Amino acid sequence: MRDAYERIISFNQNRDARFLPMKYKLMVSSAFRFFRGSCHLFYEDLAQNQTWDDQTVAWVCGDLHVENFGSYKSAQNVVYFDLNDFDEATLAHPTWEVIRFLSSVFIAGKELNLLEDDLKRIASTLLNDYLTALQLGKAFALEKETLDGILKKYIKDVADRDPIAFLNTHSLLDNHNNRTLIIDNKKYFAIDSREMKQELIVKFQDYLNSLNTSISESNEEFEVKDMALRIAGTGSIGLTRYVFLVYHNIEKMYYLYDVKQAQPSSLSPVLKSTQPEWKSEAERIQTIQNYMQYITPAGLSHFSFQGLSYVVKALQSEQDKMDFKQCVEKPKKFTDACHNMAKLIAYAQIRSSGRKASASVDELIEFAKQAQNWKSKLLDYAYNYYQQVLQDYTSFCKAYAAHQPTNPQVKK
Incomplete structure (x- = not known):
């Protein structure tokens, strides 16, 4: 049955x-x-x-x-x-x-x-x-x-979206003008271990700065200000997923990064064709995405922490998917x-x-x-x-x- x-x-x-x-x-x-x-x-x-x-x-x-x-x-x-x-x-x-x-x-x-x-x-x-x-x-x-x-208007709406307004839906400024993520226990959840959170912040900050290819003398362009667990989508819920709030010291701007755990493809158990060897599941995802998309999203890369690999990209609004209600x-x-x-x-x-x-x-x-x-x-x-x-x-x-x-x- x-x-x-x-x-x-x-x-x-x-x-x-x-x-x-x-x-x-x-x-x-x-x-x-x-x-x-x-x-x-x-x-x-x-x-x-x-x-x-x-x-x-x-x-x-x-x-x-x-x-x-x-x-x-x-x-x-x-x-x-x-x-x-x-x-x-x-x-x-x-x-x-x-x-x-x-x-x-x-x-x-x-x-x-x-x-x-x-x-x-x-x-x-x-x-x-x-x-x-x-x-x-x-x-x-x-x-x-x-x-x-319908798609033309949809893309125009995405292009016209105010980045500061988007940032403000995910974070807030305190009395000292420091920005932190909004922990709502619906989409964003606090990380229980303070030690693990600090280690992740240091590792991810070092990782971002290692990608720096600018001519700037500084090798600390990126500074991670906060991070949280993130829930999004449907199929991926239950996998480890983070959001990082990052400040760019040269541009004087904040950015949000989505960092999602990579796991083997659901197709793997039924595939008969020989697959390439990948260093990690995140490398597989990033490489194939780079093959198939015309242009990849901002910040697309992959990151490793404590034996797990993660796909990294700039956080996009959940509104950037087609609304079929019309x-x-x-x-x-x-x-x-x-x-x-x-x-x-x-x-x-x-x-x-x-x-x-x-x-x-x-x-x-x-x-x-x-x-x-x-x-x-x-x-x-x-x-x-x-x-x-x-x-x-x-x-x-x-x-x-x-x-x-x-x-x-x-x-x-």
Whole structure:
């Protein structure tokens, strides 16, 4: 008997138990959140039930759903829209990337009250968008100057966001004009050990200054002012994650850094293709992200502490992900919002082609030309798996409720 609840509990058993209730509470909040938090289920199932043949190997981000596209600023302060989560990134079959994306289209579309017939048409349209872009064999960037419609306004809003206002939502000034992080015990949590906190501050400050390539005589441009535990996303909750408040002594400005623990990809147990050897999981994530994105986010690097590796990047606003609320009961708007996402999948595979045993551009083009051999099977699988997710979500919610402690009756 299929037991999604036990599989999820088992997968997360080695994570920080303090924060797992938050993850599970988010996962029962909607079928899409459940899908986001159970990437490992998807690939365990896919490896057993795939109905089409795909011998091509390409770089994939691994956890590609409609909310893992978003806007971010580069080191040059230019805003881009691209794939933006590479925790599960690895060398795998390109159809695996596409099928997870299309499954997410069905699940997200249902929550937007779109009809299933409309969703089937949308999925087919997006698959064609991907294949057309792949056959062109050329990757493009998505910037506000090259976009129109819903995405153009979205990127403009991100570009116009006030950095000081953003900083003030995460930190505050005390009476001595010193800035500290806001510990709200919802997103940010204090670190219990003062000694460990101080050691982390020293290590991360030294790390940032070691990256300094400026002509400045000072080797202490960066000064870490504060840090905290951070909770964000869904799938990564329970892994160690920090936010660092950093002051740049030359620019006289504050910056926020997101530092997230890296772990092996959820695809690893089911992969048959030979993978490159990496010095750390964080090196894997950073390297593949650099392959697949047009421009990487500001501050992207990797850092090690006490035997764990972490991916480092400038903290981006959680508002920098697409808000699909305006697509409720509007299939055309939803199609328009996802249209560029489908093309970005192709662009990312093209950019990373030929790197460390991945298929060449010509091989990817030929792969796309042979789509008639697997296209209908891919669409059928995405639709059927969407139905499976709804069933798993329902059973997970029931099991979750059954495992919650019951409150004693209050005596009147």
